[in-house]
Amino acid sequence: MITDKQIADLIFPDVNSDISVLEARYPNRNLPNGAEVTRFAPSPTGFLHTGSLFTSLICHKVAKQTGGVFYVRLEDTDTKREIEGSGLQLLEQLKLFNIVPDEGYLGDHELGNYGPYVQSQRADIYKIVIKHLLENGRAYPCFCSQAELDDIRSKQEKAKIIPGYYGPFAKCRYLTNEERKERIERGDPFVIRFKSNGNHIRKIKVHDLVHGDFEIAQNDMDIVIYKSDGLPTYHFAHVCDDHFMRTTTVIRGEEWIASLPIHIELFEALGWKAPNYAHLPVIMKIGENGNKRKLSKRHDSEAAVSYFFENGYPGEALIMYLMTIANSNFEEWIFAHKFEHMEEFEFSFSKMSLEGALFDMGKLNFFAREILAKKTKEEMLDMALDYSKKYDEKLYDLVSSNPEYFKQIINIEREKENPRKDYEKLGGLYDLISFFYKDLYDNYVKENGLTYNEKFDLETIKLVLKALRDNLDIALDEQGWFSNMKAIGEELGFTGDRKAYKANPEAYKGTIGDVAEILRITLTTKRNSPNLYYVMQVLGKEECDRRINLVLAK
RNA sequence: GGCCCAAUGGAGAAGUGGCUUAACUCAUUGCCCUCUCAAGGCAACAUUCACGGGUUCGAAUCCCGUUUGGGUCACCA
Numbered sequence: 356m357i358t359d360k361q362i363a364d365l366i367f368p369d370v371n372s373d374i375s376v377l378e379a380r381y382p383n384r385n386l387p388n389g390a391e392v393t394r395f396a397p398s399p400t401g402f403l404h405t406g407s408l409f410t411s412l413i414c415h416k417v418a419k420q421t422g423g424v425f426y427v428r429l430e431d432t433d434t435k436r437e438i439e440g441s442g443l444q445l446l447e448q449l450k451l452f453n454i455v456p457d458e459g460y461l462g463d464h465e466l467g468n469y470g471p472y473v474q475s476q477r478a479d480i481y482k483i484v485i486k487h488l489l490e491n492g493r494a495y496p497c498f499c500s501q502a503e504l505d506d507i508r509s510k511q512e513k514a515k516i517i518p519g520y521y522g523p524f525a526k527c528r529y530l531t532n533e534e535r536k537e538r539i540e541r542g543d544p545f546v547i548r549f550k551s552n553g554n555h556i557r558k559i560k561v562h563d564l565v566h567g568d569f570e571i572a573q574n575d576m577d578i579v580i581y582k583s584d585g586l587p588t589y590h591f592a593h594v595c596d597d598h599f600m601r602t603t604t605v606i607r608g609e610e611w612i613a614s615l616p617i618h619i620e621l622f623e624a625l626g627w628k629a630p631n632y633a634h635l636p637v638i639m640k641i642g643e644n645g646n647k648r649k650l651s652k653r654h655d656s657e658a659a660v661s662y663f664f665e666n667g668y669p670g671e672a673l674i675m676y677l678m679t680i681a682n683s684n685f686e687e688w689i690f691a692h693k694f695e696h697m698e699e700f701e702f703s704f705s706k707m708s709l710e711g712a713l714f715d716m717g718k719l720n721f722f723a724r725e726i727l728a729k730k731t732k733e734e735m736l737d738m739a740l741d742y743s744k745k746y747d748e749k750l751y752d753l754v755s756s757n758p759e760y761f762k763q764i765i766n767i768e769r770e771k772e773n774p775r776k777d778y779e780k781l782g783g784l785y786d787l788i789s790f791f792y793k794d795l796y797d798n799y800v801k802e803n804g805l806t807y808n809e810k811f812d813l814e815t816i817k818l819v820l821k822a823l824r825d826n827l828d829i830a831l832d833e834q835g836w837f838s839n840m841k842a843i844g845e846e847l848g849f850t851g852d853r854k855a856y857k858a859n860p861e862a863y864k865g866t867i868g869d870v871a872e873i874l875r876i877t878l879t880t881k882r883n884s885p886n887l888y889y890v891m892q893v894l895g896k897e898e899c900d901r902r903i904n905l906v907l908a909k
Numbered sequence: 910g911g912c913c914c915a916a917u918g919g920a921g922a923a924g925u926g927g928c929u930u931a932a933c934u935c936a937u938u939g940c941c942c943u944c945u946c947a948a949g950g951c952a953a954c955a956u957u958c959a960c961g962g963g964u965u966c967g968a969a970u971c972c973c974g975u976u977u978g979g980g981u982c983a984c985c986a
Binding site for chain 1: 910911912913914915916920921922923932933934935936943944945946947948949978979980981982983984985986
């Protein structure tokens, strides 16, 4: 008679430790009451997903505000999908949002006493625990091939019963230890499955920090816990790691709710206390068919966090936006706090919506404008340099060629109570400011000309421009400058009284607005621009006159 | 299909049985201000909370059913 212990020894002859050794190696954390230990556990399968950023933001927030620990664990057990270097990249991107782990995998090194924090390096731990399960009859080797599994499944589907490896369908569960020994010694490939005691007719009550209490069927599947490549599956690794890393609250996407019974049974089988769970709603998007679907990297550029970097969005804006999705009361709070110090906001799971929010680019843009408007000119310069160096060579040349000049441009109506909010991102900045640069202005005019309002003929335009060139004094203050322009316009038959013009448009050539527009288009090539007075200040009298003369020469 | 979760305007949402003729924010539209835009100010935008039934003196709020949407059913996480 061969015992379970003998089978366990046969499978893991080198494993001599038992769980008590691990319990001692990873003692309970000595943290104050209420301190939460959370973790972000990405797979290194590509760039940081916006949804993952959302999750890590919450994890980080919860740990920080309770005085706990936030750590990162790399879940690299799927060797087939792994992308070289993406683990490091994930950490670097998180850092750009000020999400820095207290502990764990940090990209190029590890920090903390609960490691290793990379799952592929935790094989010895998993083996100890699996051996324990094997010895106690809660796990067994399964020799079924993919073909056999497919066969079981198709039979189940035909019979319209629940598919999966469970109960009578779990063939290898019923093998004798003699048969197991024989097949292992023969070298048959196998995986190790958990032996479930559950019954899906019975329900278990579960508690979730965001969903509250609900009932769900017990697990009855004999799931694979140890793959033929020697690595654990997610379910097993999650239970094992979050136990020994002493996670108090597991925060993850809603897609995991369905496998919660598996995790709970695993915790029970090991005699461990399960952590608290918080299953977060998934960020959605309206798909091509008009239905909501998960934000996907394949279809939605904004699903990859890199999109926001490439377009020069300030990181705070994305975080701020994500916080409005996370907590419904955040918006009111951040308005009351003038879009500042969002880290002081107290997050709570109970204020989280249960339904996945549609990603709203418009709202992100709103926050981005608010944030950029609050930056100083020096900060804007740094950001522009930083951004353009990586993503926009033309802009980089422009800004770095004369940083002081750039500061003057970007500072127009910035240092005031209600600063201008023209910019929401650094992407596209080149086109917005290029007219400030002489060569770029000349090139533009050469190629595209200037497009004025059709109601004025060239003669009128020249008349206006000549008068402005000769009489408009930009050495005056803004108010004086405007009165000056108004007087010049009125002299030429324009009116400063918009109501009068509306009542009797025939009596005037146009309004002062029209005068300003002629000047604006001449100087900036655009219908919209920052405050004209300041534009002229930045360009200087000489350059303004030069641009006017170019038109007069036509 | 089974199981689970959800359902308030274009979007995010407040709302936990009477204070709701449904807050607030974004977007949109109009007006005012104004050199343009942005900002700012003012207004408009759900007679109604997916639908049907019930409980109640009273329901967006509680219960039941239906519908719709999402998730999940791997040696992927």
